[in-house]
Amino acid sequence: MIKFALRRIALGIMIMVGSSVLIYALILAAPGGPEQKFAENPKYTAEQKAGYLKSLGLDKPVPVQYCRWLGACRRDKDGLDALIGPTGLPVFLPTPLSGINTGILHGELGYSYANGEGVGDSIAQAALPTLILAGLSIVIWLTLAVILGVWTGLKSGSKFDNTVTTFTYVTSTFPTFILGFMLIWIFAVTLGWTPVSGMTDARQFPAFGSELYWQYFGLDPAAALIDLARHLILPVSTLVLISVAGDSRYVRASVIDSMSMEHVRTARAKGLPYRRVIIRHALRTALVPFATNLGLAFPFLFGGALITETIFSWPGVGRLTLLATNGLDYPMLMAILLIASLMVVIGNLISDLLYAILDPRVRL
Amino acid sequence: MKKRAAQPDARAVHRAESPWRQARRRFFAGRQGPLGLAIIGVIFAFILIGPIFAPFNYSDIPNPSEDVFLGRGPSFEHIFGETAQLQLDVYTLVVNGGRSSLLIGFVSAIGSIAIGTLIGIVAGYFGGRLDSFLMRLTDVFLAIPSLFVIIVGARILSALGGTGLQTIVIVFVVFGWMGIARLVRGQVLALREMEFIEAARALGVRPIRIALRHVLPNAIGPVVVSFPFAVGGAIIGEAFISYLGFGVSALTPTWGNMLTNAEDFLLQGNWWWLFFPGLFIVMTSLSVNMIGDALRDSLEPEGRRS
Numbered sequence A: 001m002i003k004f005a006l007r008r009i010a011l012g013i014m015i016m017v018g019s020s021v022l023i024y025a026l027i028l029a030a031p032g033g034p035e036q037k038f039a040e041n042p043k044y045t046a047e048q049k050a051g052y053l054k055s056l057g058l059d060k061p062v063p064v065q066y067c068r069w070l071g072a073c074r075r076d077k078d079g080l081d082a083l084i085g086p087t088g089l090p091v092f093l094p095t096p097l098s099g100i101n102t103g104i105l106h107g108e109l110g111y112s113y114a115n116g117e118g119v120g121d122s123i124a125q126a127a128l129p130t131l132i133l134a135g136l137s138i139v140i141w142l143t144l145a146v147i148l149g150v151w152t153g154l155k156s157g158s159k160f161d162n163t164v165t166t167f168t169y170v171t172s173t174f175p176t177f178i179l180g181f182m183l184i185w186i187f188a189v190t191l192g193w194t195p196v197s198g199m200t201d202a203r204q205f206p207a208f209g210s211e212l213y214w215q216y217f218g219l220d221p222a223a224a225l226i227d228l229a230r231h232l233i234l235p236v237s238t239l240v241l242i243s244v245a246g247d248s249r250y251v252r253a254s255v256i257d258s259m260s261m262e263h264v265r266t267a268r269a270k271g272l273p274y275r276r277v278i279i280r281h282a283l284r285t286a287l288v289p290f291a292t293n294l295g296l297a298f299p300f301l302f303g304g305a306l307i308t309e310t311i312f313s314w315p316g317v318g319r320l321t322l323l324a325t326n327g328l329d330y331p332m333l334m335a336i337l338l339i340a341s342l343m344v345v346i347g348n349l350i351s352d353l354l355y356a357i358l359d360p361r362v363r364l
Numbered sequence B: 001m002k003k004r005a006a007q008p009d010a011r012a013v014h015r016a017e018s019p020w021r022q023a024r025r026r027f028f029a030g031r032q033g034p035l036g037l038a039i040i041g042v043i044f045a046f047i048l049i050g051p052i053f054a055p056f057n058y059s060d061i062p063n064p065s066e067d068v069f070l071g072r073g074p075s076f077e078h079i080f081g082e083t084a085q086l087q088l089d090v091y092t093l094v095v096n097g098g099r100s101s102l103l104i105g106f107v108s109a110i111g112s113i114a115i116g117t118l119i120g121i122v123a124g125y126f127g128g129r130l131d132s133f134l135m136r137l138t139d140v141f142l143a144i145p146s147l148f149v150i151i152v153g154a155r156i157l158s159a160l161g162g163t164g165l166q167t168i169v170i171v172f173v174v175f176g177w178m179g180i181a182r183l184v185r186g187q188v189l190a191l192r193e194m195e196f197i198e199a200a201r202a203l204g205v206r207p208i209r210i211a212l213r214h215v216l217p218n219a220i221g222p223v224v225v226s227f228p229f230a231v232g233g234a235i236i237g238e239a240f241i242s243y244l245g246f247g248v249s250a251l252t253p254t255w256g257n258m259l260t261n262a263e264d265f266l267l268q269g270n271w272w273w274l275f276f277p278g279l280f281i282v283m284t285s286l287s288v289n290m291i292g293d294a295l296r297d298s299l300e301p302e303g304r305r306s
Helices: A001-029 A033-039 A046-056 A062-070 A081-083 A117-152 A161-172 A176-190 A211-217 A221-259 A262-269 A273-298 A306-309 A317-326 A330-358 B004-008 B009-013 B018-030 B031-055 B092-125 B129-141 B146-161 B164-174 B176-194 B196-203 B207-244 B262-266 B269-298
Strands: none
Touching: A001 A062, A001 A330, A001 B129, A001 B176, A062 A081, A081 A117, A117 A161, A117 A221, A117 A273, A117 A306, A117 A317, A117 A330, A117 B262, A161 A221, A161 B018, A176 A211, A176 A221, A176 A306, A176 B207, A176 B262, A176 B269, A211 A221, A221 A273, A221 A306, A273 A330, A306 A317, A306 B146, A306 B262, A317 B146, A330 B146, B018 B031, B018 B269, B031 B092, B031 B269, B092 B129, B092 B164, B092 B176, B092 B207, B092 B269, B129 B176, B146 B164, B146 B207, B164 B207, B196 B207, B207 B269, B262 B269
16 A cells, blocks of 8 residues: 555656646746846847846756756756755755755745735635635535435436436536626626625625735624625535536436445345435445545645636636736746646545555555 | 337348447437437537628627617617627627637547547557656646646737637647547557457557557547537637637637626626527537537447436
C-alpha cells in the first residue's frame, strides 16, 4: 500500500511539473509583457529597454526564466551553481532548508498587474466565497443524489422513477449559464423572491470579506446569515440541478446492481427485515464506488463554480479568474491555473488512494 | 424490437447480423435516439431554411427609428423580438448564429476526436516509451481544469488578433483531445492481445496496416459514442466563452455572442433576447446528449445502462 501511495505521489509531482511548464508556455505565448507599458513612449531608448529587461532577468534564456519562476534556481547565480542554495542544499526545497525564498515553490506568487496586490492574498480572499458556494452545493447535491438514487433504484421502473430520472436528465443537459439566467428570470425578476445576484445586500452590508463586513456580521449574525442564505438560493440551485443527475444515476445503477447480488438475496431469504437488508447489505456495496468519487469533488471546491459565479456576480475564484483573463493579468492567471491544477492532482490522488484502500486489487 | 425477438427472421439464422446493423437496430428501437435525432433535425432544418425567411441581414444595423432604448418584444415584423440598444432582429441573429455555433461544434468535435484517436492508437499500439510519454502528456493536459484553460486560451488568441470561428475551434481541439486519447488507448491495449491481431501479425502485415485496418475499426465504438457529447460540449463552451466576449467577435453572430449584454436587459423584461437563443442552445444540448446516450446503449449493450 505504501509503495502504491508513493508511486502515485511521485506521478502527481511529475504531472504538476508538466502542467507548470504548460501554463508557463501558454502565458509566454500571450501578447504583452513588462516592457509593453513603455512601448508607445518615444523617449524610451533601446538601451533602457534592454536594461529594464535585464533587471527583471528577462534577458536570460526561457528555461532559466522558467526555473527561476518555479523557484528551483537562484536569481543571483547562473549555470549549475544556481541550483544549489546558500545552505548547500538544492534550491527547490522549502525555505528553511534551502535558504531561498523566491519562486512559486516558496510561495512567491507575484503581484497582480491590475492593482498591485499580492496574488496569493487576492486568491485567498476569493477562495472563501467560492468555498461557501461550492461546498454547500456539493453537500446538497451529493445528499440529494444518494437519496434520489437509492429511492429511484429501489423503485426502478415506477412512475416516480421515470419522473425523477427524466427531470434530472433534462436539467443536467442544460448549459449552466442558461439555467442560471432562467432561474434569475423566473425567481428574481418575475416573482421577486430572491436577489438577482451578488453575495450580500449592498444596502445593508459592506462587500463580503472586508473587515467592515465582519464587524457588521458581529453586530447581527442572524441577519447577516439570512442575507447570505437568500443570495445563495439561486446559485446553489443552479449547481445542484446541473450536477445531481449524473451522481443520482450512478447511485441508482449501482443500487439496482447490488439488489440482485447474492449476498443481498441471501439476507432477504434469511428473513431479515427489508429496511435492514437495504441499509446494511445493499447500500454498503452500492455506495463504495461512489465514495471513491468524492476525491474528484475536491477540485470543484476551488474552481467548479466558474460559470455560476459569473452569472450571479459571486465574488469568488471564478469571477477573479474572469477579471484576470479579461485584463490579461498574467501573474494572477498563472497562480490560479497552477492552484487549480494542483487541486485536480490532489483530488485524483485522494480518489486513487481511497479506491486502493477499498478495493485492494488495484494496488497490483 | 419485441416483435422481432418473438419471431426470429429466417435469414438471420443463416447470416449473422453484423455488429453495426445490430447497433443500428437497437438505436432505432429505443425512444431516446430517434427523438434526439428528430430534435437536431428540426434545428438543422431551421438553420438551413430559416435564413430564406429572415427579412433582415444580420450585418445591417437598423436606424433606431424611435428613441426606444429597450428592445421590443415579438411582433409580426420581428417574430423573436428585437434586442435593446442596436435593435437587431433576434430571429435573424438566431438563424445566422446557429450556423456558426453548429459549425464550431462539429468541426471542433471532429478535430479533437481525430487527434485523440490518433494519439490513443499510437500510444496503445506501439506502447513502450512512446506510450508513457503520450500518456503523461495527456495527464498534464487533463490536470488543468479545461474550462479555465479554454477561457484563458481563447482570450490569449483573441488578444493576438484571432476573433473568428477558427480561433475558438483551435482552442477546443488543442484542449479537448485527452479524454478520447485515453479511451482509445484502453481499447487498443485490450485489442492488441486478441487472437485476430496476433494472426495478422503472424502473417506479416505491417504494423501501420494492422493499426488502421484491424485495430481502429474495432476500437471505434466509444469514439462514435463520444462524438455527440463533444459536439454538445463545444457548442455550449463556445456559447459561454463568446457570451463572456472572449470568443467569436460580434461581427459573426453565434448563439453565444448574441447573449453578450443580454442579461443586463433581462431585469428590464427583455426576456426574448435570452429566451430564443437559449432555447436553441438547450434543445441542441438535450438532443446531442440523448443521441449520445442512445448510441452508448446500443453500441455497448453489456455496459452499465442508465
